[in-house]
Amino acid sequence: xKSALKELELHHNELDKWHKYASFTRxxxxxxxxxxxxxxxxxxxxxxxxxxxxxxxxxxxxxTVWVFRLPTxxxxxxxxxxxxxxxxxxxxxxxxxxxxQCGGRSQxxxxxxxxxxxxxxxxxxxxxxxxxxxxxxxxxxNGKQIVLYGEWEYxxxxxxxxxxxxxxxxxxxxxxLHYHSEHRIGGLQYxxxxxxxxxxxxxxxxxxxxxxxxRDHQALLVIVNLYKFKNHTHRGIEEFLNVANSSLGINTSxxxxxxxxxxxxxxxxxxxxxxxxxPPCTETVLWLVRARALPVTREIIKIAAxxxxxxxKGSFIRQPQPLNDxxxxxxx
Numbered sequence: 328x329k330s331a332l333k334e335l336e337l338h339h340n341e342l343d344k345w346h347k348y349a350s351f352t353r354x355x356x357x358x359x360x361x362x363x364x365x366x367x368x369x370x371x372x373x374x375x376x377x378x379x380x381x382x383x384x385x386x387x388x389x390x391t392v393w394v395f396r397l398p399t400x401x402x403x404x405x406x407x408x409x410x411x412x413x414x415x416x417x418x419x420x421x422x423x424x425x426x427x428q429c430g431g432r433s434q435x436x437x438x439x440x441x442x443x444x445x446x447x448x449x450x451x452x453x454x455x456x457x458x459x460x461x462x463x464x465x466x467x468x469n470g471k472q473i474v475l476y477g478e479w480e481y482x483x484x485x486x487x488x489x490x491x492x493x494x495x496x497x498x499x500x501x502x503x504l505h506y507h508s509e510h511r512i513g514g515l516q517y518x519x520x521x522x523x524x525x526x527x528x529x530x531x532x533x534x535x536x537x538x539x540x541x542r543d544h545q546a547l548l549v550i551v552n553l554y555k556f557k558n559h560t561h562r563g564i565e566e567f568l569n570v571a572n573s574s575l576g577i578n579t580s581x582x583x584x585x586x587x588x589x590x591x592x593x594x595x596x597x598x599x600x601x602x603x604x605x606p607p608c609t610e611t612v613l614w615l616v617r618a619r620a621l622p623v624t625r626e627i628i629k630i631a632a633x634x635x636x637x638x639x640k641g642s643f644i645r646q647p648q649p650l651n652d653x654x655x656x657x658x659x
């Protein structure tokens with residue numbers, strides 16, 4: 328009996344080694360078409376583990392899975408504006424009547440707890456092509472929104488993967504400014520917040536990603552930069568606001584800068600599963616909030632305040648939503 332158990336154990340060990348080798352071999356090139364082989368079984372196992380890991384982020388049980396997967400398509404840089412009901416100064420508590428998801432249990436923004444976070448271990452976030460200069464940068468403002476868009480060569484678009492995103496690739500779409508912050512930490516609201524939106528590389532457009540919400544709860548990734556008062560200002564937000572303040576038109580071309588200039592890569596952040604902060608409030612966003620706020624002076628904040636029409640100031644800042652049973656993870 329003992330010999331039989333030992334032989335079975337050796338068999339499992341060998342099988343485990345084979346799966347690891349097969350997974351490594353297959354991930355070297357997953358774009359090549361080939362007939363079905365035993366290697367596909369190992370690849371299926373890796374996909375299942377990757378899906379399980381993303382599900383556990385949502386349910387409060389983080390797990391790191393090492394998978395390398397290239398995107399099949401890069402999203403197109405389409406714009407996305409707020410729906411009419413959000414552009415009018417309607418009661419936020421009534422949004423759910425027109426957009427049912429606004430009444431969901433995984434809404435954003437939230438008031439993040441300052442203590443009691445769940446520590447998660449895993450590889451760091453990777454910021455690819457964040458140092459590449461775009462062909463064009465455009466700043467769009469209309470008195471209600473200020474958004475930054477960029478246009479890069481197809482193979483040089485900035486993307487994020489690793490960390491809480493696991494192996495999934497998220498391609499940069501836009502950066503929107505909020506005055507004041509939507510997210511809070513321990514009840515504290517910050518003077519500024521930028522939300523850097525990325526779309527999963529599996530989708531071609533933002534609209535396509537939003538349409539997948541019923542089957543994909545992490546089609547979008549948003550990095551949040553909070554800003555606090557200091558005696559100096561982060562250079563990216565300073566240039567962003569100075570250009571917005573001096574431009575006369577709705578859309579203004581600005582000096583091309585790499586994305587890291589506006590959204591510096593980070594290693595320390597908190598993560599939770601949530602939604603868009605405006606209608607249709609689609610619950611398909613993986614939120615990453617920078618753990619250390621960036622600096623801004625009071626003079627720059629005055630510039631930001633003057634960029635928004637008086638009758639809409641604060642109306643585009645959604646109030647914190649209940650965290651409910653969602654977990655908040657801390658990565659460093």
